[in-house]
Amino acid sequence: xxxxxxxxxxxxGYVGGPTMAMIARxxxxxxVTVVDIDAARIRxxxxxxxxxxxxxxxxxxxxxxxxxxxxxxxxxxxxxQADIIFVSVSTPTKLFGEGAGxxxxxxxxxxxxxxILTHATKDVVVVEKSTLPVRTAEAMERILRAGRxxxxxxxxxxxxxxxxxxxxxxxxxxxxxxxxxHDTAAGRQAxxxxxxxxxHWVPRDRILTTSLWSSELSxxxxxxxxxxxxxxxxxxxxxxxxTEADITEVARAIGMDRRIxxxxxxxxxxxxxxxxxxxxxxxxxxxxxxxLHEVAAYWEQVVxxxxxxxxxxxxxxxxxxxxxxxGKRIAVFGFAFKADTGDTRESPAIRVCERxxxxxxxxxxxxxxxxxxxxxxxxxxxxxxEFEADPCEAARGAHAIAVLTEWAEYEKLDYRRxxxxxxxxxxxFDGRNRLNxxxxxxxxxxxxxxxxxxxxxx
Numbered sequence: 001x002x003x004x005x006x007x008x009x010x011x012x013g014y015v016g017g018p019t020m021a022m023i024a025r026x027x028x029x030x031x032v033t034v035v036d037i038d039a040a041r042i043r044x045x046x047x048x049x050x051x052x053x054x055x056x057x058x059x060x061x062x063x064x065x066x067x068x069x070x071x072x073x074x075x076x077x078x079x080x081q082a083d084i085i086f087v088s089v090s091t092p093t094k095l096f097g098e099g100a101g102x103x104x105x106x107x108x109x110x111x112x113x114x115x116i117l118t119h120a121t122k123d124v125v126v127v128e129k130s131t132l133p134v135r136t137a138e139a140m141e142r143i144l145r146a147g148r149x150x151x152x153x154x155x156x157x158x159x160x161x162x163x164x165x166x167x168x169x170x171x172x173x174x175x176x177x178x179x180x181x182h183d184t185a186a187g188r189q190a191x192x193x194x195x196x197x198x199x200h201w202v203p204r205d206r207i208l209t210t211s212l213w214s215s216e217l218s219x220x221x222x223x224x225x226x227x228x229x230x231x232x233x234x235x236x237x238x239x240x241x242x243t244e245a246d247i248t249e250v251a252r253a254i255g256m257d258r259r260i261x262x263x264x265x266x267x268x269x270x271x272x273x274x275x276x277x278x279x280x281x282x283x284x285x286x287x288x289x290x291x292l293h294e295v296a297a298y299w300e301q302v303v304x305x306x307x308x309x310x311x312x313x314x315x316x317x318x319x320x321x322x323x324x325x326x327g328k329r330i331a332v333f334g335f336a337f338k339a340d341t342g343d344t345r346e347s348p349a350i351r352v353c354e355r356x357x358x359x360x361x362x363x364x365x366x367x368x369x370x371x372x373x374x375x376x377x378x379x380x381x382x383x384x385x386e387f388e389a390d391p392c393e394a395a396r397g398a399h400a401i402a403v404l405t406e407w408a409e410y411e412k413l414d415y416r417r418x419x420x421x422x423x424x425x426x427x428x429f430d431g432r433n434r435l436n437x438x439x440x441x442x443x444x445x446x447x448x449x450x451x452x453x454x455x456x457x458x
Contacts, residue, residue, distance in 0.1 A: 005030045007197075008078045010112050011088035012036035012045055012071060014052055014167070014274070014343065015129055015160045020086070021061045022171040024069035026200040033070045035078045045071040053342040053369045056168035079119035084193065086158070087112055088129040093278050102285035104132065104278070106139075113143045116153070123152045125190045129160060131219050131279055137212050154190040156181040157212050159219035164273060165340030177207045180215020187212075220286075223279040224299055229264040230271045231305035237267040237451025238312060247451025248433065267451040269404055269431030270309040270348040272337030277303055277346050310348050313402075313450075314355040317429055320448055321400060326360035329423070331398040333391055334405020334432075335367040335374035342369035344377050348431070349404040356402075357383045366394040368409055392418055400427035406434045419443050425458065 007023065009016045012034045024032040036042055044051035046065070050058055061069070072078060079085065089112050094105040109130060116126060126144065128137060137155045144153035157180035162170045177198045181191035195207050210218070237247040247267040255262030271277075280303050287296035318325055337347035344350070347370075353363055363385040365374050371387050378385050388394040391410065395401055395418045403410060411434055419426055428445045430437065437447045441455035448454045 005083045008082035009086040016088035024064035035075045076119045086127045102281040128157045157215035180210045180212045227276040234309040240451040272347040274345040310351045328399040329362045331395040332365045333403045336370035344373040366391045396421045406432040
């Protein structure tokens with residue numbers, strides 16, 4: 001690819017912004033523009049305080065910002081100039097009508113397709129970057145080919161496989177880049193054009209090309225498999241607590257089997273994030289749509305097990321604290337769904353806090369990056385809570401600490417000082433199994449890990 005291209009991304013969120021910043025950095029001959037209707041978000045991308053927290057992202061953005069990387073609210077103008085358009089708009093779970101609670105809500109996606117149809121001025125390769133149901137590209141093609149004779153739109157699928165907290169590394173050194181297209185001359189040419197972009201820094205043997213439909217399904221399948229592993233180990237953690245086995249030892253034993261491997265075998269309070277639940281429920285809906293009810297039930301159980309794990313965590317807190325937490329101050333350590341991100345979407349902390357509030361507990365939430373999002377999440381659900389940036393202050397006077405995010409900072413806190421300032425007996429519920437439990441017990445805490453016998457003084 002020798003000529004300079006105009007590359008547009010519609011959607012300046014967790015996927016669009018980082019992905020385009022990485023492409024701009026490694027493809028300096030191309031102009032890369034990210035557009036969004038949210039003017040405040042666009043201004044944030046142009047500033048020193050990015051709209052999302054991701055280690056290393058600020059440096060990648062600033063390396064190209066104003067040179068060949070631009071952020072704008074001019075969606076129509078961007079479409080008119082673009083040779084390649086990445087569509088990275090939100091596809092949340094539908095909350096109304098047919099398929100509510102499971103199907104993907106495609107209204108923003110369809111609106112974007114119609115904007116492309118209206119404003120395009122030349123042949124365009126349209127790249128599905130959002131996570132979409134299988135065969136969504138077919139619908140997009142029907143829209144794009146409906147009313148612009150003389151302009152050819154070729155749709156390809158290029159799903160993202162980023163993990164929040166490591167997105168920059170995942171972009172820089174991906175396990176694979178997946179590109180799906182039609183087995184036609186135009187389809188193969190479009191796939192090759194997208195592959196050439198990534199080949200600026202990704203080895204060719206990691207760039208995998210497939211059919212359009214296989215690419216779309218692979219994204220849902222990958223997230224389903226990862227979530228399935230988490231729910232599987234969490235189901236065993238419940239059995240470990242009943243039998244006095246140690247889930248960490250069990251996970252290590254099975255993870256050393258080369259057929260299984262050690263990844264995603266850390267028992268926890270549950271998975272969260274914008275993708276796992278949404279994509280599995282989308283997969284469930286698709287299976288039901290095609291009459292595969294047994295397959296749908298299989299995957300739906302992954303989500304049910306995650307809900308069970310969150311509820312079980314709260315139930316254990318209640319029973320350990322003398323069967324009542326009414327009026328008791330509970331410090332929630334971590335609200336982001338995982339460490340190294342400020343994202344709280346579908347965080348286990350949301351359901352846990354809701355359940356604790358229903359029991360009339362007094363909540364104080366602390367998190368190094370997600371306090372603003374935590375305020376919004378709990379306010380939307382009318383869950384009363386205090387918010388405190390300093391975890392030591394959050395725990396002052398508390399009856400219990402619930403660790404819900406695996407922030408490294410929490411492993412380095414002065415727990416002797418924290419214990420001294422808490423109401424006794426002091427409880428610590430480690431929903432991530434990251435703390436030194438024998439040391440905490442020696443200090444005086446009653447410690448309740450996931451999938452392990454508790455260490456108590458009672």
